[in-house]
Amino acid sequence: MAVRDKAGRPVVVVTGMGVVTSLGAGKTENWSKLVAGRSGIRAITRFPTDGLKTRIAGTVDFVAAEPFSAPELSERLAELAADEAVVQAGIGAPGQFPGPLFVAVPPVEIEWPQRLELAAAAGANGAATYDDMLRAAATGRFRAHHARFQFASVADNLAARFGTRGLPISLSTACASGASAIQLGVEAIRRGEVDAALCVASDGSVNTESLVRFSLLSALTTANDPPEEAAKPFSKNRDGFVMAEGAGALVLESYEHAKARGATILGVVEGCGELADSFHRTRTSPDGKPIIGCMRQAIADAGLAVEDIDYINAHGTSTPENDKMECLGVTAVLGERAAQVPISSNKSMVGHTLSAAGAVEAVFTLLTLAHQRIPPTINHQIPDPAIPLDVVPNVARDAKVTHALSNSFGFGGQNVTLVMGLEPA
Amino acid sequence: MADASREAWITGVGLVSCLGEGAETHWQKHDAAAPIHDDTTFAPYVVHPLALPSFDGQIPKKGDQRQMEQWQRTGTYAAGLALDSAGLKGQADILGRMDMIVAAGGGERDYAVDSAIVSGLATAENPGAYLNERLTSDLRPTLFLAQLSNLLAGNISIVHGVTGSSRTFMGEEGSGIEAVRIAHARIAAGQSDVALVGGSQNGERKDLLMLFAFGGYALQAPFHPVWDRGTPGGFATASLGAFLVIEARDHAQARGARPLARLTTVVSDRTARQPGSVTASLDRLWGTLPAGDDSRTAVLSGATGVAPATAEERDVIAARGLPVRATGSLVGHSIEPQFVYNIALAALALGHGRLFAPCDPTGFEQPHDGPLDRVVVTGVGHWRGEGLALVEAVR
Numbered sequence: 001m002a003v004r005d006k007a008g009r010p011v012v013v014v015t016g017m018g019v020v021t022s023l024g025a026g027k028t029e030n031w032s033k034l035v036a037g038r039s040g041i042r043a044i045t046r047f048p049t050d051g052l053k054t055r056i057a058g059t060v061d062f063v064a065a066e067p068f069s070a071p072e073l074s075e076r077l078a079e080l081a082a083d084e085a086v087v088q089a090g091i092g093a094p095g096q097f098p099g100p101l102f103v104a105v106p107p108v109e110i111e112w113p114q115r116l117e118l119a120a121a122a123g124a125n126g127a128a129t130y131d132d133m134l135r136a137a138a139t140g141r142f143r144a145h146h147a148r149f150q151f152a153s154v155a156d157n158l159a160a161r162f163g164t165r166g167l168p169i170s171l172s173t174a175c176a177s178g179a180s181a182i183q184l185g186v187e188a189i190r191r192g193e194v195d196a197a198l199c200v201a202s203d204g205s206v207n208t209e210s211l212v213r214f215s216l217l218s219a220l221t222t223a224n225d226p227p228e229e230a231a232k233p234f235s236k237n238r239d240g241f242v243m244a245e246g247a248g249a250l251v252l253e254s255y256e257h258a259k260a261r262g263a264t265i266l267g268v269v270e271g272c273g274e275l276a277d278s279f280h281r282t283r284t285s286p287d288g289k290p291i292i293g294c295m296r297q298a299i300a301d302a303g304l305a306v307e308d309i310d311y312i313n314a315h316g317t318s319t320p321e322n323d324k325m326e327c328l329g330v331t332a333v334l335g336e337r338a339a340q341v342p343i344s345s346n347k348s349m350v351g352h353t354l355s356a357a358g359a360v361e362a363v364f365t366l367l368t369l370a371h372q373r374i375p376p377t378i379n380h381q382i383p384d385p386a387i388p389l390d391v392v393p394n395v396a397r398d399a400k401v402t403h404a405l406s407n408s409f410g411f412g413g414q415n416v417t418l419v420m421g422l423e424p425a
Numbered sequence: 426m427a428d429a430s431r432e433a434w435i436t437g438v439g440l441v442s443c444l445g446e447g448a449e450t451h452w453q454k455h456d457a458a459a460p461i462h463d464d465t466t467f468a469p470y471v472v473h474p475l476a477l478p479s480f481d482g483q484i485p486k487k488g489d490q491r492q493m494e495q496w497q498r499t500g501t502y503a504a505g506l507a508l509d510s511a512g513l514k515g516q517a518d519i520l521g522r523m524d525m526i527v528a529a530g531g532g533e534r535d536y537a538v539d540s541a542i543v544s545g546l547a548t549a550e551n552p553g554a555y556l557n558e559r560l561t562s563d564l565r566p567t568l569f570l571a572q573l574s575n576l577l578a579g580n581i582s583i584v585h586g587v588t589g590s591s592r593t594f595m596g597e598e599g600s601g602i603e604a605v606r607i608a609h610a611r612i613a614a615g616q617s618d619v620a621l622v623g624g625s626q627n628g629e630r631k632d633l634l635m636l637f638a639f640g641g642y643a644l645q646a647p648f649h650p651v652w653d654r655g656t657p658g659g660f661a662t663a664s665l666g667a668f669l670v671i672e673a674r675d676h677a678q679a680r681g682a683r684p685l686a687r688l689t690t691v692v693s694d695r696t697a698r699q700p701g702s703v704t705a706s707l708d709r710l711w712g713t714l715p716a717g718d719d720s721r722t723a724v725l726s727g728a729t730g731v732a733p734a735t736a737e738e739r740d741v742i743a744a745r746g747l748p749v750r751a752t753g754s755l756v757g758h759s760i761e762p763q764f765v766y767n768i769a770l771a772a773l774a775l776g777h778g779r780l781f782a783p784c785d786p787t788g789f790e791q792p793h794d795g796p797l798d799r800v801v802v803t804g805v806g807h808w809r810g811e812g813l814a815l816v817e818a819v820r
Contacts, residue, residue: 050551110635119547130632276579278582
């Protein structure tokens, strides 16, 4: 493989990967469960679910985060994934990563335990106002909350831990965030600005208010029982996504840099596509043009033809809207081959890891390429006749996969598609 | 720059703040050096309140306005002003491939709902069930979208049709620095031809003040300009929206667009703040800027007024002997979009060929009538993030 692509840009390869989901920590555990069709979705035990329509999630309960908050857990998950990726890459020295950090994290705000703490500190028994809370905040007793609830805090702590270079970028493109983090790393390497980048995406935000917010938008499934059957992308009876937690991390390098230091090449990020949708805050343009354009741009950016794509890692949220529109988009892009090219949704097993999804699924796509085996879309019991795609129903399958797409779509009209492949033999 | 055709030109600015709206108004108000602040509404905290524009002017559909909270309306409005200023409003073909980077925090909370829940939780028999019930019944479904960080960009796509790409950077002051740095780098490298970059803030919020009051960073009355705030100092939150259209020179020339200024260099840094680390960082960053004629150079500082960062920045600038203005004294500190605001002001100053009047009882800011070709914009976050931009006149 040449060190530059057809457009004359440095080829970007992956030399380290890390992942954490509700299925477990690390690539080995996640991959074995994914191809076995196991679900990580379970009843929520983190907080009381009395009266809630949705009482299940793909929480990561095996990672301690104290004092508990979404940024605290997001940071722990990001550390785990990034540690795995950096160790595998064997790049730099411990605590000295030779490149920048791009981190997708959920938006941050103080949470109910902190509000209650402030109200109590203000001595406002039974009638606390923001003025009371603000007065308590100014006492200096809660200084730690400042750092913890800054939007920059997770990235700043990761930058310190891994010794990445420069000012880290924290970003949010809603449910496309993880793919955007990778895209920023790819662009920086292609500019020749850096030889390596650490791209991380994390989400540990399953809490009462986040769940209620998505629930109020009618985005979540209410099929609580049994939890492991709730996420059913592309099925006729799909009725919403399952919130989930996790993190994914990639060490990206220029091929030239990776080869020079004798690194093992795990895969190639061949192309990125992006196109925003101006139709609606939460819905896709009915003609699918933005997602179609996004996928086409990604394929063109990779210097490939549509015929070269032989697997799609779907966004596949299991909402009626997403899966319908993704099918429309894929059908338009693949044309006659639409029904032949396998497309599967990891979210059927790990749920929707939100800000982390794009990176978690990029890791899974790269594992799919490495193992030449496609994880299934589980819970596919009632096919949707309006979705005549090969969704790799219920059972993993060996397949020749050379170039794969990974789609990520999000609220706010966010669309990102990545194209990944293997180092040519 | 190796390839002059890939110079990044600033071809549009959109500003709305306590000083009013539009480029010329901001120039005049900065030149008048009369800070506008409100010391009573959020007493003891000082804020710089938005001079409410007629949002209809840039957000024609009331339905769109209703879907947004104030920070989103402010940002969407300023983005529209920037597109107007660049002559790109409604140019669907260009907007369809225009890249967008927004620097954003989050949106405002519903105070009434939060207060009622916090109060009720204290006495609830089953707090968990109570919280579930109240959130489910009291949260407005649309509030989520009005708070989400990336939904300012989403609203700009909807209202103005900017859809080439849409990225939202978070992380306080550093997010604005990185938004400009990445837009500039992409244009220079040929990855992008034209970009809309900016952000907004609603600084008139108790929940926002709380976040900074935790660390003692929110300025309490009496108000002083930023160089005169001593220790521990603090910043007065600003409500403002600031956007730039940044464009490759060849792209701008091809459509006959006039440059307001050239964005020559953007550099950034992260230091774990210790005494002296801001000094060292700014000195190092300054060393990476291309050399130029110091007699035609000024500094627009994003100093927050927080000690010791502001004192360290002051000493770095003083050592260089350059004339300086801190915009925060007039317009306040908007956190994420402040660096963008200051780059916009730099472009305006270069357009006028001079610096606006000082606003500083300490005398650090001195009257300066000399000609102006270069402006160094500083961004030193109240807690993290350091950056510099060099903005130059296109002659």
